[in-house]
Amino acid sequence: MPRGLLIVVSGPSGVGKNTVLNQLLAKKQDLFYSISATTRAPRNNEVDGVNYYFITKEEFIAGIENNRFLEWAEVYGQYYGTPRDKVEEKLNAGYHVVLDIDIQGAAKIRQNSPEAVLIFLLPPSIEELKQRLVGRRTENAETLKKRLAYVHEELAAAVNYDYFVVNDRVESACAKIEAIIIAEQCRRNRFDFTAFKRNFLL
């Protein structure tokens, strides 16, 4: 069983990342969604152990000190991190693991796991993104203002990603991500040349 792909999916707030990821995960049984740990408060309908592991700041800092996060970042004064053990376990079992993390987390994954596949979801236009954010109504005015200000920073960081997927239609974005997963498994840098040379007596 070859090791699975470590896949980062980022995108500005409001791009529709959750919808795309939910559809993808429902369709592909070989994908595993890495649940992040966070110190921020749950939003409406968010469930501990499903959307996030909601933990205290003290617990989070202890995790950092014990190297239990593949990456972690502080955003808007709250901590977010990817628990390392679960990701490693699933990758070794052949699952592709999806990290739903922001541009700071992605930059750390790029440093520490250069074999990771970094995908950035783009909105069809900046106007549509703003409309979606305003229409979401799950955030208070202050958070919304911060998020809008952060959008430009997020978009500027897109240049560090391997792939850009425009989320014009959910089905189309999912199909592109599925294609990226298949293609990446065929790429030269993932090819087992030792086994190849053995099989072909080179």
Add this chain to the structure above:
Amino acid sequence: MPRGLLIVVSGPSGVGKNTVLNQLLAKKQDLFYSISATTRAPRNNEVDGVNYYFITKEEFIAGIENNRFLEWAEVYGQYYGTPRDKVEEKLNAGYHVVLDIDIQGAAKIRQNSPEAVLIFLLPPSIEELKQRLVGRRTENAETLKKRLAYVHEELAAAVNYDYFVVNDRVESACAKIEAIIIAEQCRRNRFDFTAFKRNFLL
């Protein structure tokens, strides 16, 4: 209309490249198969203007002198080349152009068109490849011997390609190549950052 992809598909004789490419071309209307020019004699059932443009050595050399080939190579004492004009015309019209060329031709495409996508088709095993070659019976004993000797050279050159696709089943190999085409269009190096920055007012 974005420019199409220039796609090289190579693989050792007997890997089943023609079958894979025929199925792919039947399925995908946005693919254009670049017909090579060659000085070698037609095999059984090969038709001029369909399988190859069969031309004389004099015509080929005139083409080289007039820079009419995107790449050309001499293999087994015969010339093979990719007519440049047709490829450019189709790429500019948004078609993905498939070059069905050997490792020498691929190396030249890599040099001259670094944006090209190089795919190497692999057999499931070296034994199966030899069986297929021997079973093909379209070649005389001398050509067959040359081809078998060349297989190791071809396989060793695979390291220069971007993708490896094992042709275990034709449908599976086609699906992988289709995925590679979709994924490559999303890759960072093909992304139009100028348009992006204009659209997103960065």
